[in-house]
Structure formats: C-alpha cells, structure tokens
Amino acid sequence: MQPIWASNAVPAMNAFLKQADFSGKRVTIITFxxxxxxxxxxxxxxxxxxxxxxQNGQVIGTYAFVGGKMGHCAAKNLIDEQIDSMIFPG
Known part of the structure; x- marks a missing residue:
C-alpha cells in the first residue's frame, strides 16, 4: 500500500522493493x-x-483508490465508499 506522487511510485517504496524478499508471498498492491x-x-x-x-513473489490483486488532495488527509468515508464499491459492485 502506497501513495502515488507526481504520477510515480514513492522513492521509499522503490528502495524497499529492490531489497525485499517476497519468496512464497502473495501480494496485493494498493495505491492512493x-x-x-x-x-x-x-x-x-x-x-x-x-x-x-x-523477488520471487506473486501478485494476486491490484487496486487504485483516490486519496486526499495535496496537504489533506483522505476522509474515512471516501476510502470506505471505494472499498464498498469494489466489494459490492453495482
């Protein structure tokens, strides 16, 4: 789970991904x-x-969500609505 800044992954996540061992891990990617x-x-x-x-891992899902605007935290109800629409489409 990570934010997207300036249309890219954040540098800290890129550094983590280069060093992490995902052997036998199932990974879900979530971005905001x-x-x-x-x-x-x-x-x-x-x-x-x-x-x-x-790094020998398996990606089992990817999700993109809208988070907060610059300098603002995303409201819980905004995130909940997006998750609900993913789980209960229509």
Whole structure:
C-alpha cells in the first residue's frame, strides 16, 4: 500500500522493493492518489508487480483508490465508499 506522487511510485517504496524478499508471498498492491481519473496507476502497479515477481513473489490483486488532495488527509468515508464499491459492485 502506497501513495502515488507526481504520477510515480514513492522513492521509499522503490528502495524497499529492490531489497525485499517476497519468496512464497502473495501480494496485493494498493495505491492512493489525488487524481480521480487514477492516471498512471496502471503503470505504477505494473512496475511494483515486476519488482515483486523479480523477488520471487506473486501478485494476486491490484487496486487504485483516490486519496486526499495535496496537504489533506483522505476522509474515512471516501476510502470506505471505494472499498464498498469494489466489494459490492453495482
């Protein structure tokens, strides 16, 4: 789980992904960003998934959510609504 900044993964996560051993781990990728169109989340997810696979892990799901705007925390109800719509579509 990580934020997307300036349409990219955050540097701290990139450093972690290079060193982590995901052997035997099943990973779900979840990102948050401020843009409602979720721009570039697919690219970020692909990059994270490649790093997980390179370190012998298995990606079992990817989710992109809208979080808070710059300088603001995402409200709990905003996150809950997105999770609910994913679990209970329609």
């Amino acid at each position: 960003q401020q843009f409602t169109d979720l721009r570039n989340s697919d690219k970020v997810h692909e990059n994270i998934a490649a790093a997980v696979k390179k």
